[in-house]
Amino acid sequence: MTNIKLTIQYDGTNYCGWQKQKNGISIQEKIEDAIYLVTGEEVNLIGSGRTDRGVHAQGQVANFITSSKVPPSRFKYALNSKLPEDISIVKSELVADDFHSRYDAKGKIYRYLIYNGEIRNPLYNRYAYHVPIKLDFQSMDKAKNYFLGSHDFKAFMAQGSSVKSTVRTIKGISLDQKGNLICLTIEGDGFLYNMVRIIVGTLVEVGLGKIKGDSIPHIIKSKDRKMAGHTAPAKGLCLEKVYY
Amino acid sequence: MTNIKLTIQYDGTNYCGWQKQKNGISIQEKIEDAIYLVTGEEVNLIGSGRTDRGVHAQGQVANFITSSKVPPSRFKYALNSKLPEDISIVKSELVADDFHSRYDAKGKIYRYLIYNGEIRNPLYNRYAYHVPIKLDFQSMDKAKNYFLGSHDFKAFMAQGSSVKSTVRTIKGISLDQKGNLICLTIEGDGFLYNMVRIIVGTLVEVGLGKIKGDSIPHIIKSKDRKMAGHTAPAKGLCLEKVYY
Numbered sequence: 001m002t003n004i005k006l007t008i009q010y011d012g013t014n015y016c017g018w019q020k021q022k023n024g025i026s027i028q029e030k031i032e033d034a035i036y037l038v039t040g041e042e043v044n045l046i047g048s049g050r051t052d053r054g055v056h057a058q059g060q061v062a063n064f065i066t067s068s069k070v071p072p073s074r075f076k077y078a079l080n081s082k083l084p085e086d087i088s089i090v091k092s093e094l095v096a097d098d099f100h101s102r103y104d105a106k107g108k109i110y111r112y113l114i115y116n117g118e119i120r121n122p123l124y125n126r127y128a129y130h131v132p133i134k135l136d137f138q139s140m141d142k143a144k145n146y147f148l149g150s151h152d153f154k155a156f157m158a159q160g161s162s163v164k165s166t167v168r169t170i171k172g173i174s175l176d177q178k179g180n181l182i183c184l185t186i187e188g189d190g191f192l193y194n195m196v197r198i199i200v201g202t203l204v205e206v207g208l209g210k211i212k213g214d215s216i217p218h219i220i221k222s223k224d225r226k227m228a229g230h231t232a233p234a235k236g237l238c239l240e241k242v243y244y
Numbered sequence: 245m246t247n248i249k250l251t252i253q254y255d256g257t258n259y260c261g262w263q264k265q266k267n268g269i270s271i272q273e274k275i276e277d278a279i280y281l282v283t284g285e286e287v288n289l290i291g292s293g294r295t296d297r298g299v300h301a302q303g304q305v306a307n308f309i310t311s312s313k314v315p316p317s318r319f320k321y322a323l324n325s326k327l328p329e330d331i332s333i334v335k336s337e338l339v340a341d342d343f344h345s346r347y348d349a350k351g352k353i354y355r356y357l358i359y360n361g362e363i364r365n366p367l368y369n370r371y372a373y374h375v376p377i378k379l380d381f382q383s384m385d386k387a388k389n390y391f392l393g394s395h396d397f398k399a400f401m402a403q404g405s406s407v408k409s410t411v412r413t414i415k416g417i418s419l420d421q422k423g424n425l426i427c428l429t430i431e432g433d434g435f436l437y438n439m440v441r442i443i444v445g446t447l448v449e450v451g452l453g454k455i456k457g458d459s460i461p462h463i464i465k466s467k468d469r470k471m472a473g474h475t476a477p478a479k480g481l482c483l484e485k486v487y488y
Contacts, residue, residue, distance in 0.1 A: 011366040056367060076363065086366045119320065122255040122330045123300060123371065123482070238367070 001067050003099055004075055006031070006045075007091035008060040013126050013235070014086060018051045018060070027051075027087060031062070034082035038075070039068040048101045048108070048242040052194075054234035056127065059090075059109075059241040063101045101242070107171065109187045109241040112200045112232065117180035128181070129200070129236035135207030137182065141175045143206045143213030144184070146220070147199060148173055154223040156199055157192035158231070166192060166223075175203075185240070194231050202229030245311050247343055248319055250275070250289075251335035252304040257370050257479070258330060262295045262304070271295075271331060275306070278326035282319070283312040292345045292352070292486040296438075298478035300371065303353075303485040307345045345486070351415065353431045353485040356444045356476065361424035372425070373444070373480035379451030381426065385419045387450045387457030388428070390464070391443060392417055398467035400443055401436035402475070410436060410467075419447075429484070438475050446473030 008031070016024025020032070032045050043064040051057060070078055075092035083089070115121050115128040116135050124130070147170045154166040172187040184203070186196055202219070205211040211219075211229060219227045252275070260268025264276070276289050287308040295301060314322055319336035327333070359365050359372040360379050368374070391414050398410040416431040428447070430440055446463070449455040455463075455473060463471045 009363075009366050011369065058365075058367065080363060085364065085369050088363050088366050090361075090363045090365075117334075119253075119324060119332050119334045120329065121302075121334075122253050122332050123302065125255065125329050126370075127367065 001065050001097075002072065003063055003065055003095050003097050004072050005061060005063045005091075005093050005095040005099060005101070006075070006079075006089050008057060008062060009088045009090055010057050010060070011086040011126065012051060012054050012056045015053065017053045017055070018047050018049075024053075027060075028062075030083060030087055031079065031089075034079045035064060035066070037082045038070065038078045039066055041066055041068065046101045048105045051237075051239055052234050056235075056238040058238055060239050061101050061105070061242040063095060063099055099244075104244050105190070105242050107187060107189045107243050108191065108239065109185065109243075110191070110196045111238050111240050112184040112186070112196060113236045113238070114182040114184075114200070114204070115180055116182055121180070124181070126235060127238075129204075129232050131204055131207075133208060135182065135204065136209065137175070137177050137207065139209075139213050140182075140203045140207040143203060143216055144173050144175050146213070146216035147186075151220050152223060153192055153195055153220065155219055155225055155228045156195045156202070157225065158194035158198070159225050161193040163192060168192060168195070196237060197232045197234070198225075198228050198230075200232035200236070204232060205229040245309050245341075246316065247307055247309055247339050247341050248316055249305060249307045249337050249339040249343060249345070250319070250323075250333050252301060252306060253332045253334055254301050254304070255330040255370065256295060256298050256300045259297065261297045261299065262291050262293075268297075271304075272306075274327060274331055275323065275333075278323045279308060279310070281326045282314065282322045283310055285310055285312065290345045292349045295481075295483055296478050299481045299483065300479075301483040304483050305345050305349070305486040307339060307343055343488075348488050349434070349486050351431060351433045351487050352435065352483065353429065353487075354435070354440045355482050355484050356428040356430070356440060357480045357482070358426040358428075358444070358448065359424055360426055365424070368425070370479060371482075373448075373477050375448055375451075377452060379426065379448065380453065381419070381421050381451065383453075383457050384426075384447045384451040387447060387460055388417050388419050390457070390460035391430075395464050396467060397436055397439055397464065399463055399469055399472045400439045400446070401469065402438035402442070403469050405437040407436060412436060412439070440481060441476045441478070442469075442472050442474075444476035444480070448476065449473040
């Protein structure tokens with residue numbers, strides 16, 4: 001038996017998310033189906049974490065146990081030939097028997113794309129959040145730094161989520177502007193449910209002048225979801241990297 | 245009667261191209277339908293030129309004559325409310341009665357995107373040509389300059405096209421590389437049918453070592469389509485700008 005680690009890219013537009021479920025086609029299911037076609041085995045593909053309906057990935061990680069004799073580095077070619085065009089395996093490799101995509105993850109990098117033009121741009125429809133009102137980039141850029149470090153991010157978690165601890169550490173956050181595009185890159189040891197999207201929604205409201213940038217420490221301390229901004233749409237979000 | 249100029253963006257994936265035709269839905273038809281819904285008039289929307297099935301635009305230009313009282317600058321909002329998400333009017337303005345999108349065009353800028361990674365990337369599937377073999381960027385970058393200036397580009401026109409003159413002037417050409425992405429930007433006074441896509445196919449073959457960069461002047465002089473490279477796929481192409 002060998003443990004194979006996959007690095008995965010996908011356009012999440014047409015899927016119900018990473019996680020297998022009854023009411024829709026998931027990325028996990030599509031890849032498990034491809035593994036079945038290649039190996040004849042019904043494996044349990046362990047992802048580093050769920051991504052929601054419509055969220056994309058450039059570096060999702062998952063692993064599975066197989067008795068197949070396909071050389072680990074060749075698995076990607078075999079799987080890609082069975083996968084639809086909106087899912088790609090960019091790397092397949094042998095890992096230690098006890099490697100676990102979720103438990104062993106040390107951190108993740110997400111990026112979030114905003115299209116800040118008056119009129120929606122069809123070429124960014126699938127991959128960016130359209131904010132038609134001009135955002136104050138400088139205010140957003142200054143405000144973003146309040147998220148750095150270890151905090152209890154309960155105010156930035158979707159209500160109704162259950163998790164042992166709501167403390168997370170943001171190790172890096174950057175905001176870049178190029179023309180009408182604003183890109184947030186955020187790195188953390190882990191993220192609560194909808195955390196990146198609520199951080200983005202909050203920064204957008206800072207950019208709109210609805211929330212004061214320097215009130216973010218107060219919002220964090222409140223641990224109250226209602227104090228933070230809206231949840232930015234899934235389609236702007238992309239899981240860039242999971243590291244171990 | 246007023247003459248209205250539109251600046252248009254679209255994702256061409258789901259259309260048979262700009263030009264209205266019987267066997268498919270075109271961008272022109274969609275916008276004419278929207279104009280009908282707004283004004284009650286069946287107009288003839290004159291585009292700056294056709295774009296093929298699957299080609300995108302960030303700055304297509306078209307004009308139409310109307311007796312509508314909608315203020316010219318407000319037309320974009322009225323039309324966008326009737327258009328699907330993959331077509332946007334980014335600007336609408338009053339122009340002189342004799343302005344003609346096609347005849348008056350002084351030049352166009354196209355960009356072409358290549359994804360040069362071993363494995364196809366789902367996030368660039370719709371917008372880039374996937375070339376899985378590593379391209380020699382330096383050779384391509386050097387070779388591109390042979391296209392600059394006025395030449396008879398008959399070798400770079402789809403066979404069977406009929407046109408008075410096959411001489412065109414390339415005013416600018418640049419090639420940029422960022423990670424696995426290679427972007428060609430090309431500006432000319434006009435382009436023959438499939439000309440940009442054949443130039444890209446030729447440069448890709450230079451990058452693959454199939455065509456020598458310094459043989460491009462010879463290919464141009466031959467006026468023989470068979471001497472040039474393949475026609476790169478439509479989906480990598482985007483009409484960036486038409487200027488007057």
